[in-house]
Amino acid sequence: MNILILGSGGREHALAWAVMQNPKCDKLIVAPGNGGIALIADCAKIDIEDGATVANFVSENAIDFVIIGPEAPLAAGVADRLREAGILVFGPSEAAAELEASKSFTKEICDAAKAPTAAYGHFNDPQAAKAYIREQGAPIVVKADGLAAGKGVIVAMDEQTALDAIDDMFGGAFGGAGAEVVIEEFMEGEEASFFILCDGKSALPIGTAQDHKRVGEGDTGLNTGGMGAYSPAPVLSDEIAQKALDEIIQPTIDEMARRGTPYQGVLYAGLMIKDGQPRLVEYNVRFGDPECQVLMMRLGAQALDLLQAAAEERLAEARVNWADDHAITVVMAANGYPGSYEKGSVIKGLDTLPEDSMNMVFHAGTTEKDGAMTATGGRVLNVTARGASLQEARDRAYAMVEAIDWPGGFYRRDIGWRAL
Numbered sequence: 001m002n003i004l005i006l007g008s009g010g011r012e013h014a015l016a017w018a019v020m021q022n023p024k025c026d027k028l029i030v031a032p033g034n035g036g037i038a039l040i041a042d043c044a045k046i047d048i049e050d051g052a053t054v055a056n057f058v059s060e061n062a063i064d065f066v067i068i069g070p071e072a073p074l075a076a077g078v079a080d081r082l083r084e085a086g087i088l089v090f091g092p093s094e095a096a097a098e099l100e101a102s103k104s105f106t107k108e109i110c111d112a113a114k115a116p117t118a119a120y121g122h123f124n125d126p127q128a129a130k131a132y133i134r135e136q137g138a139p140i141v142v143k144a145d146g147l148a149a150g151k152g153v154i155v156a157m158d159e160q161t162a163l164d165a166i167d168d169m170f171g172g173a174f175g176g177a178g179a180e181v182v183i184e185e186f187m188e189g190e191e192a193s194f195f196i197l198c199d200g201k202s203a204l205p206i207g208t209a210q211d212h213k214r215v216g217e218g219d220t221g222l223n224t225g226g227m228g229a230y231s232p233a234p235v236l237s238d239e240i241a242q243k244a245l246d247e248i249i250q251p252t253i254d255e256m257a258r259r260g261t262p263y264q265g266v267l268y269a270g271l272m273i274k275d276g277q278p279r280l281v282e283y284n285v286r287f288g289d290p291e292c293q294v295l296m297m298r299l300g301a302q303a304l305d306l307l308q309a310a311a312e313e314r315l316a317e318a319r320v321n322w323a324d325d326h327a328i329t330v331v332m333a334a335n336g337y338p339g340s341y342e343k344g345s346v347i348k349g350l351d352t353l354p355e356d357s358m359n360m361v362f363h364a365g366t367t368e369k370d371g372a373m374t375a376t377g378g379r380v381l382n383v384t385a386r387g388a389s390l391q392e393a394r395d396r397a398y399a400m401v402e403a404i405d406w407p408g409g410f411y412r413r414d415i416g417w418r419a420l
Contacts, residue, residue: 007069010364011289014296021301036363051081113251139186146177189274192233200262228415231294294327337378345408
């Protein structure tokens with residue numbers, strides 16, 4: 001089959017790599033792709049948030065299956081335009097993508113589904129929001145209601161930080177995403193990610209992971225899109241995962257179906273776990289980045305079969321075959337990230353590294369220029385490895401990191417520290 005993946009990050013490189021392992025993939029195009037993706041697939045420059053443009057491209061290139069990577073085209077209704085054109089697509093409708101596009105919508109669904117989550121308030125007026133913060137006290141969590149590329153969440157350990165976050169959000173720091181805010185109780189515990197495929201009715205868990213959001217070692221410094229991840233997450237035991245499925249995930253899927261907006265795609269549940277009880281932190285309607293990289297390393301070729309089963313509403317008959325192993329990814333980011341950073345620095349040594357089912361470097365922000373791989377983003381590379389133990393996977397990943405010659409980049413040296 002001919003397959004199109006939409007996106008340009010490390011997540012899409014990992015999806016492309018897994019899809020290419022499956023013999024049913026005859027041709028793969030990624031739009032727009034990046035420097036690393038271009039080494040394994042064709043790349044196409046199209047506007048991936050314009051459903052009509054994507055549908056025309058699919059028709060012109062005889063595409064059989066479209067996999068939507070990032071949240072922006074989902075929130076823009078690209079999956080809807082493709083389904084209207086009779087095209088098989090993996091990814092939720094615009095209405096279902098509200099689970100990520102609006103924090104207040106998610107809270108409303110949780111209330112209706114009786115899914116355990118943090119107590120909250122929803123505000124479109126800064127003074128009312130500040131009064132709520134003063135009433136509740138700190139620590140407290142302030143979230144931009146809309147899509148903010150994973151950065152619109154402020155965990156305020158003191159009241160002034162929370163009040164400043166209100167000023168920033170209503171002042172436009174996150175664009176239109178901050179026109180409304182959700183303020184939540186600070187939940188204690190350990191956070192982990194749970195990934196579930198959905199076909200509108202059935203739910204199929206496909207893995208757990210834990211990422212490292214803070215830029216600095218020991219989970220210090222500013223929040224980022226993620227500096228590394230590992231899978232599986234030990235804190236998400238089989239028992240707790242089943243509890244999350246029964247009390248949070250399936251009730252959410254049932255409520256979405258009841259509303260006439262069935263959820264089809266991957267549901268990424270961020271969970272806070274304390275004393276064996278999971279509570280929902282938030283939903284994302286796409287694979288996490290960099291969590292996708294460790295999941296795809298562990299799933300391999302079967303990933304395509306599973307995504308296709310979700311798109312064709314056949315999940316009830318699908319099964320996941322896990323290797324009893326571990327995977328870890330270490331993000332290499334441009335100096336200065338998550339603040340301002342330079343683009344265009346040259347990365348050397350990548351061609352000396354292994355590329356197989358146990359070791360891969362997934363590109364997140366690169367392009368090839370004059371025969372050299374150059375950095376074009378903040379998070380640039382995801383150095384990923386598998387092993388029989390997390391320690392073995394970690395040792396492999398860091399050995400690859402050390403072989404990469406890139407003075408313009410940095411990385412955390414403690415990825416996996418919670419589990420190890």
